[in-house]
Amino acid sequence: MKKSFLTYEKLLEIEKEYETPFHIYDEKGIIDNAKELLEAFSWNKGFYEFFAVKATPNPHILKILDGLGIGADCSSYAELKMCEKAGIKNIMFSSNETELEEYKYASKLGAIINLDDITHIDYIKDEIKIPEKMCLRYNPGGVFKLGNDIMDNPKDAKYGMTKDQIIEAIIKLKELGVKEFGIHSFIASNTVTNEYYPYIARMIFELILEVKEKVDVNFTFVNLSGGIGVPYKPEQEKNDIKKISEGVKKAYDELIKNNGLELAIYTELGRYMLAPYGNLIVKAIHEKHIYKEYIGVNSCATDLMRPAMYGAYHHIVVLGKENMPCDHTYDIVGSLCENNDKFAIDRKLPKIEIGDRLAILDAGAHGQAMGYNYNGKLKCKELLLKQDGSVKLIRRAETLDDYFATLDFSEFK
Numbered sequence: 088m089k090k091s092f093l094t095y096e097k098l099l100e101i102e103k104e105y106e107t108p109f110h111i112y113d114e115k116g117i118i119d120n121a122k123e124l125l126e127a128f129s130w131n132k133g134f135y136e137f138f139a140v141k142a143t144p145n146p147h148i149l150k151i152l153d154g155l156g157i158g159a160d161c162s163s164y165a166e167l168k169m170c171e172k173a174g175i176k177n178i179m180f181s182s183n184e185t186e187l188e189e190y191k192y193a194s195k196l197g198a199i200i201n202l203d204d205i206t207h208i209d210y211i212k213d214e215i216k217i218p219e220k221m222c223l224r225y226n227p228g229g230v231f232k233l234g235n236d237i238m239d240n241p242k243d244a245k246y247g248m249t250k251d252q253i254i255e256a257i258i259k260l261k262e263l264g265v266k267e268f269g270i271h272s273f274i275a276s277n278t279v280t281n282e283y284y285p286y287i288a289r290m291i292f293e294l295i296l297e298v299k300e301k302v303d304v305n306f307t308f309v310n311l312s313g314g315i316g317v318p319y320k321p322e323q324e325k326n327d328i329k330k331i332s333e334g335v336k337k338a339y340d341e342l343i344k345n346n347g348l349e350l351a352i353y354t355e356l357g358r359y360m361l362a363p364y365g366n367l368i369v370k371a372i373h374e375k376h377i378y379k380e381y382i383g384v385n386s387c388a389t390d391l392m393r394p395a396m397y398g399a400y401h402h403i404v405v406l407g408k409e410n411m412p413c414d415h416t417y418d419i420v421g422s423l424c425e426n427n428d429k430f431a432i433d434r435k436l437p438k439i440e441i442g443d444r445l446a447i448l449d450a451g452a453h454g455q456a457m458g459y460n461y462n463g464k465l466k467c468k469e470l471l472l473k474q475d476g477s478v479k480l481i482r483r484a485e486t487l488d489d490y491f492a493t494l495d496f497s498e499f500k
């Protein structure tokens with residue numbers, strides 16, 4: 088049974104200081120999970136996780152991971168800047184349709200640039216100092232299928248280069264002084280299977296062997312990117328990171344070690360590192376009985392967009408009613424003038440009273456980060472439940488002043 092890391096008793100304590108709605112992150116959960124990842128891949132000497140900042144862009148979260156020897160994968164100028172301000176040193180820069188300013192900044196910070204396209208070489212070569220270590224993003228094209236549940240269409244994805252372009256890019260970049268190369272590929276998101284990473288590792292290892300036959304190149308790392316998923320639904324089985332790592336090791340031993348090569352394995356996990364360790368806590372403020380039963384809450388897609396955007400499932404727990412039967416059916420809805428603003432549809436839950444607090448689970452990644460200000464809705468605060476049980480405000484809620492900051496009313500006075 089899925090449950091929140093937040094007990095009802097703890098909620099009551101927190102509410103003395105902080106009102107709902109808020110995102111709350113579980114430091115202990117984040118640390119234990121990250122340690123398990125590092126331990127699972129400890130067979131690879133150079134293993135390194137660059138946390139995908141876009142999943143949970145908060146410096147306090149980045150610092151927790153930094154303390155464990157985890158860096159950052161940035162996708163934009165703002166994320167680079169956040170890392171610089173937080174003192175995060177080890178950075179991968181995986182962007183696309185990148186502006187020159189962003190490349191300049193990434194180069195200045197000493198980030199490994201993960202190049203999305205071959206045409207970007209000419210775009211940057213006279214403008215920035217080309218780093219000696221570069222990553223190239225590979226798009227295998229075609230259709231990707233793994234088991235019965237995982238399907239994706241790399242041929243329709245805007246990311247990465249073809250095999251021929253990778254080879255050409257390596258030749259060009261070597262001439263520009265690049266000494267160490269790596270290959271990155273990302274073909275499926277939120278994979279709840281132990282087979283995805285071994286699959287993509289094997290694909291990249293094979294590509295590396297093939298490229299090495301055609302061009303003299305010093306590969307020192309591979310970047311397996313993100314994509315390891317979490318079980319959002321109660322019936323889904325959690326990934327086993329040890330099994331995933333064993334699968335990658337098998338491919339590594341066969342294709343890399345047996346060929347006398349050595350590579351560091353890099354990852355850029357976002358969701359896997361944070362999603363389960365964040366909850367969005369909201370309060371029931373209305374109930375409505377029309378053609379369906381609705382519970383209106385004091386939050387909306389601004390705080391968690393995945394259900395509205397992807398129809399994503401997020402499990403919901405009514406705090407304090409964990410042991411009551413789920414014998415009522417509700418749509419749990421936010422306040423946007425958009426009918427997709429539903430945290431849950433036809434969800435079986437205990438009877439909800441006005442004032443009940445609901446924990447929306449697995450909101451720790453791509454949650455607060457994705458929100459927008461449509462309808463003039465303001466993003467809620469973020470709290471950190473620390474290992475010692477204390478609670479720290481790690482981002483205040485947006486205010487109307489924030490919302491109006493880009494407007495000038497002076498001529499209406």
Ligand SMILES: *Cc1c(COP(=O)(O)O)cnc(C)c1O
Nearest residue numbers: 139181277313314355356357358
């Ligand atoms: C989004 C993204 C990630 C993280 O993906 P998750 O599914 O959160 O693990 C990693 N790398 C790149 C390039 C991404 O765009």
